[in-house]
Amino acid sequence: MSYALETVDLEKSFGGLKAANRVSLRVKKGARHALIGPNGAGKTTVINLLSGAIRPTAGRILLDGQDITGFEPHHRVRLGIARTFQINQLFGDLTPVETLGLAISERNRMGHDWWRVAGRKPAIVGEVGELLSRFDLTDVMGERTATLPYGKQRLLEIALAFACKPRVLLLDEPAAGVPEAERDSILETVAALPENVTVLLIEHDMDIVFSFADRISVLVNGELFMEGTPEQVAADPRVKAVYLGEGTDA
Amino acid sequence: MSARTSQPSLDPAELLARRARWTPLEIAFWIAAFATIYFLPGRHLILTEIAIWALFALSLDLILGFGGILSLGHAAFFGVGAYVAGLLAKHGIITEPVLALLVAGLAATLVGFVTSFLVLRGSDLTRLMVTLGVSLVLREIANRYAEITGGADGLQGITMAPVLGLFSFDLFGQTAYVYSLVVLFVLFLLARRIVNSPFGLSLLAVRGNPVRASAIGIPVNWRLVAIYTIAAGYAGIAGGLLTQTTAFASLEVFSFDRSADVLLVLIIGGIGYLYGGLIGAVVFRLMQDWLANITPQYWQFWIGFVLVLIVLIGRDRMAAWIRPVRDLIDTLGARIRIGTIGGGR
Numbered sequence: 001m002s003y004a005l006e007t008v009d010l011e012k013s014f015g016g017l018k019a020a021n022r023v024s025l026r027v028k029k030g031a032r033h034a035l036i037g038p039n040g041a042g043k044t045t046v047i048n049l050l051s052g053a054i055r056p057t058a059g060r061i062l063l064d065g066q067d068i069t070g071f072e073p074h075h076r077v078r079l080g081i082a083r084t085f086q087i088n089q090l091f092g093d094l095t096p097v098e099t100l101g102l103a104i105s106e107r108n109r110m111g112h113d114w115w116r117v118a119g120r121k122p123a124i125v126g127e128v129g130e131l132l133s134r135f136d137l138t139d140v141m142g143e144r145t146a147t148l149p150y151g152k153q154r155l156l157e158i159a160l161a162f163a164c165k166p167r168v169l170l171l172d173e174p175a176a177g178v179p180e181a182e183r184d185s186i187l188e189t190v191a192a193l194p195e196n197v198t199v200l201l202i203e204h205d206m207d208i209v210f211s212f213a214d215r216i217s218v219l220v221n222g223e224l225f226m227e228g229t230p231e232q233v234a235a236d237p238r239v240k241a242v243y244l245g246e247g248t249d250a
Numbered sequence: 251m252s253a254r255t256s257q258p259s260l261d262p263a264e265l266l267a268r269r270a271r272w273t274p275l276e277i278a279f280w281i282a283a284f285a286t287i288y289f290l291p292g293r294h295l296i297l298t299e300i301a302i303w304a305l306f307a308l309s310l311d312l313i314l315g316f317g318g319i320l321s322l323g324h325a326a327f328f329g330v331g332a333y334v335a336g337l338l339a340k341h342g343i344i345t346e347p348v349l350a351l352l353v354a355g356l357a358a359t360l361v362g363f364v365t366s367f368l369v370l371r372g373s374d375l376t377r378l379m380v381t382l383g384v385s386l387v388l389r390e391i392a393n394r395y396a397e398i399t400g401g402a403d404g405l406q407g408i409t410m411a412p413v414l415g416l417f418s419f420d421l422f423g424q425t426a427y428v429y430s431l432v433v434l435f436v437l438f439l440l441a442r443r444i445v446n447s448p449f450g451l452s453l454l455a456v457r458g459n460p461v462r463a464s465a466i467g468i469p470v471n472w473r474l475v476a477i478y479t480i481a482a483g484y485a486g487i488a489g490g491l492l493t494q495t496t497a498f499a500s501l502e503v504f505s506f507d508r509s510a511d512v513l514l515v516l517i518i519g520g521i522g523y524l525y526g527g528l529i530g531a532v533v534f535r536l537m538q539d540w541l542a543n544i545t546p547q548y549w550q551f552w553i554g555f556v557l558v559l560i561v562l563i564g565r566d567r568m569a570a571w572i573r574p575v576r577d578l579i580d581t582l583g584a585r586i587r588i589g590t591i592g593g594g595r
Binding site: 051052074083097098102105114128 | 260262263265266267268269270443444446447448449450451452454455458459461462463464465466467468469470472473476
C-alpha cells in the first residue's frame with residue numbers, strides 16, 4: 001500500500017521542548033484524514049514541517065514515496081502539497097481574482113513571465129472563474145482582500161491552496177474564528193473537495209472532525225497517541241481522558 | 251477609480267487586466283511631460299536633472315515598492331553606470347550614447363545581480379547596512395584606482411558623440427533633455443509592463459506576505475534577485491545619463507547623500523505605484539531650486555521640514571485633497587473617449 005503522505009520518525013525541538021516527537025504519520029491516497037489533539041499538542045508544528053515552513057530536527061517526509069524533507073516550501077507546492085493557515089495569510093492589497101490568478105500562473109510556470117499582462121490568458125481566466133464560483137467568492141472577486149468579511153477571507157484562504165492543484169491538501173483549522181452563521185458554508189465547501197485530493201485536516205473542533213474524517217490520528221504532547229477510524233477514536237477511553245482532562249471546547 | 255464611478259465589474263478577465271489599463275490622468279501626465287520640451291525651453295537643464303532623478307527614483311521604487319527591499323546604498327548602481335558610461339566615451343570604446351548607455355546599464359545589472367544575494371536574508375536594518383556598505387566599498391574602489399577613474403578630481407575629458415549619430419548635445423541642453431526624457435519614458439513603459447505582469451503580481455504577493463507567497467509555489471528569493479537586478483540596471487542607466495548629459499563623473503555619484511536623497515524623492519512622491527519617483531523628483535528638485543533662491547544657506551532646513559509634514563499629514567489625506575482634480579480629469583478623459591470611439595469599448 002502506497003501512501004500519499006508519510007512521515008518517518010519526524011522530530012522538531014525548540015530548545016529543550018520537543019514539539020514533535022517521532023511522529024510517523026501515514027495518510028492514504030484520497031483519504032479524509034484528521035489530525036486532532038488538545039491545544040499545544042503540536043498539530044500546527046506538524047503542518048509547518050510538512051509544508052516546509054520549518055525544518056525538522058530529525059526524520060523524513062515522503063510525498064507519494066518521494067523524500068521531500070529538504071525541499072523549499074515553493075518546491076513542495078510544485079510537487080503537489082499545499083496548505084492553508086489557521087490564521088489567514090492572504091495578500092491584502094490584491095483582489096481575490098488577482099490572488100487566484102497569481103496562484104494559477106505560478107502553477108503553470110508562468111510566474112516569471114514579466115511581459116504579458118496578467119489577465120490575457122483565457123485558460124487562467126476560465127479557471128479563476130471556476131474557483132470563484134466553487135468557493136462562493138464571485139460576488140466579491142474585484143474587491144481588495146483586506147476589506148472582505150472574515151468568512152469570505154476564510155474561503156479565499158482555502159481557495160488559494162486549492163488553486164495550487166494539490167494532490168495533498170493540508171487544512172489547518174479551516175473554520176477557526178468563523179461566526180456560527182457562516183460556518184456551514186465553509187464546511188460544505190470543504191466537504192465538496194474532489195475525492196482524488198487527499199486531505200489532512202488539523203482540527204480542534206470535534207463536531208467538524210467526526211462529520212468529515214474517515215481516519216483520525218490523535219496527537220498529544222508532540223507524540224502520536226493513537227490512530228483509527230472515527231468510531232475507534234470515539235470509543236477509546238484514553239482519548240476521552242485527554243480531552244476531558246483538558247476540558248473540551250467543542 | 252473606475253470601480254467607484256461605474257458598476258463593479260464581475261468579469262475576471264477585465265478585473266485581471268484592470269491594473270494595466272492606462273488612466274486619463276496618466277496620459278495627461280506624459281503629455282505634460284513632453285510638452286515641456288516646447289513650452290519650457292529655458293529650463294531644460296533643470297528638467298534634465300529631474301528626468302534623471304525620476305529614473306533613479308523609479309529604480310528604487312522597483313525594489314522598495316515592489317520587492318519590499320529597503321536600500322540606503324542605491325547610488326552604488328547609479329555610480330557604476332555613471333563611470334562605465336564615462337569611461338566608454340572618454341576612451342572612445344563606444345561613442346554612440348544610446349549603445350554606451352545600454353552597456354552602462356548592463357554593467358550595473360551585473361553588479362546588481364552579484365550583490366542581490368546579500369539582501370535576500372535579514373531584516374530591514376541588515377538590508378540598510380548591507381546596501382550602504384556596498385555603495386561605500388564601490389566608492390572607495392573608484393577612489394583607489396584614480397588612474398582609471400580620475401579619483402577625487404573626477405573623470406574629466408569626456409566628449410560626447412551625437413545621439414544615434416544625429417543629435418549633437420547643445421549648450422542649452424535641449425538634446426540632453428529630450429534624450430533623457432525619452433529614455434525615462436521608454437524605461438517607464440517597460441517598468442509598467444513588468445509590474446503588471448504575472449511576475450509583477452508575484453512581487454506584490456512577496457512584499458505583502460512572503461510566507462504565503464512561498465506556500466503557493468512562488469520562489470521568493472529568485473523573484474527578489476530578479477527585481478533587484480533589474481532595478482540595478484535602471485539605476486545604472488540613470489547614472490550613465492548623468493555622465494552623458496554633463497560630460498563629467500565624480501565620486502559623488504556613489505555618495506551616501508545621493509542614496510539618501512533618492513529615498514527622500516521616492517517618499518515625497520509615494521511608494522509602490524511607479525509615478526511616485528517621477529512626481530517626487532519634480533517636487534524635490536523644484537523645491538530645492540526655489541528654496542535655494544530664497545535662502546541659499548538653509549534650504550535643507552525647509553526640505554526636512556516639508557518631509558516631516560508629509561509624513562505627519564499622511565499620503566492618504568493628501569491624495570484626498572487632489573481627488574477633485576483627479577475626478578475632473580477622469581471625467582474629461584471618459585468624455586473624450588466616448589467622443590472619439592462613439593461609446594464603444
